Amino acid sequence: MQWETVIGLEIHTQLATQSKIFSGASIAFGASPNTQACAIDLGLPGVLPVLNAEAVRLAVRFGKAIGAEVAPRSVFARKNYFYPDLPKGYQISQYELPIVGEGRVEIVLGDGAVKSIGVTRAHLEEDAGKSLHEENLAGGGYTGIDLNRAGTPLLEIVSEPDMRTPQEAVAYARKIHQLVRWIGISDGNMQEGSFRVDANVSVRPLGQTRFGTRTEIKNLNSFRFIERAIQFEVERQIDVIEGGGTIVQETRLYDPERDETRPMRSKEEANDYRYFPDPDLLPVEIDVAFIVDAVADLPELPDSMRERFHTQYGLGEYDASLLTAGRELAQYFEAVVQATAEPKLAANWVNGELAAALNRSEIEIARSPVSAAMLAGLIHRIQDGTVSGKLAKQVFEAMWSGEGDADSVIQARGLRQITDSGELEAMIAAIVAANPGQVEQYRAGKDKVFGFFVGQVMKESKGKANPQQVNEILMRVLASD
């Protein structure tokens, strides 16, 4: 039977504030345990949470960036459950009236096809603390609790079940990751837990409209794990159903070492969170002025920039999507284009040599040793014929390792293309004279020998001869006599 996979993602992204969502404690990463957990975060009696204006502003920015309606009135609710890293016995979240309503984002697939994915809602909530399951705390048998993270502002972004393959799910997660960084609402640091993904996965026979029973895979913290966890889960579900079993709706964890998902061990009954409006917090009312202010400095968004790169510069969708993967990269590319007026050449270099070098060195574009001005300088020298495309790669490598800008590298390494035709004519005449056997073969109709001569000229000139000029002169010389 043919199966169809249905995937929806819930993404928790940490908002880039200074202080917590309901208290004045710092959210700086890496502090000593419990030094950033104040009375409000600890849920001590008699405290009152007060909402952080910046968290609201950042949520509004996200809402506007996905074309969603920002709710003029939203309400905080208590989500009740017991766990040691949740000191109050409830998490303050939003339920019936979230701050951000329905929106959409576009993903670009490997073949350049564009797919629109629905965002159901996004709501503000506080993070829980951290449980450290270390051996030997107080001699063993204990779990350590660090509440520094408790109360950190999160925006939970809930998608529609619009994705059909693990690759689409990853493309969507990357899209949201790109967007939250682009508009400056989160650092998106996955190692530090600032961007965590839960995946809802189900399968159904192809053509069936009703959804199958879904499972939820919790806390995926890398794009690779998202893809592998979903891939495993899809295969597991199909095996279960084809073996005559049924899927149980449950929460599962992905184990990267074994590359499998398994049910969470807690025997807790089906979640019953008993949400109700939090009496400590009044409804949040957002007026037009607040929204206008929140989005006043919103930059051009990645989707519209991608579309512009496509139409204005004639780039393919896929190239354009690579160039708009991050805001700094897109700015770098545009700086090169502005200096050279060569968008296609610029795109090839940025997505090719530059991207490869950044990958190899594992650094971000902002720390690239080759600046946009330097790459533009190199492209100028390709345009005016000073260096061939092949030698330009050498120049790039040299710039990357700190040998200066394109002109100084070309000068210092003597990479200037030979454009003096007299010099080239003499070189070619000598090579032809030195290889009478090959000349004989060529004249006898063995065209392939032409390549031998081109190779000899390139070798002799150390790659600095202009290939087009070499062809012309060779043709002429070999045809004469």
Place this chain on the structure above:
Amino acid sequence: MSLDASDIEKIAHLARLEIALESIARYAADLSNILDLVAQMDAVDTTGVEPMAHPLHMSQRLRPDRVSERNQRELFQAIAPLTEDGLYLVPKVID
């Protein structure tokens, strides 16, 4: 609406409350009465009335994003039953 003993046990468990077996019937009756009162209010025509999220007819005040709290770990942990290396310790939980 009437709650039976198993409802009461479930509610008590969700709230992590221990209740004596002999008081379950009384809780069931009391809570059912409260729900009956709610059902009575349900009969009122509320067309056009915006549901209330809070008894005060005001909106939430926002706080400027500033770090105003200092580290008071020693003070807070003085009342904790068990701590080590700055961590609060609880009986082992596994997920």
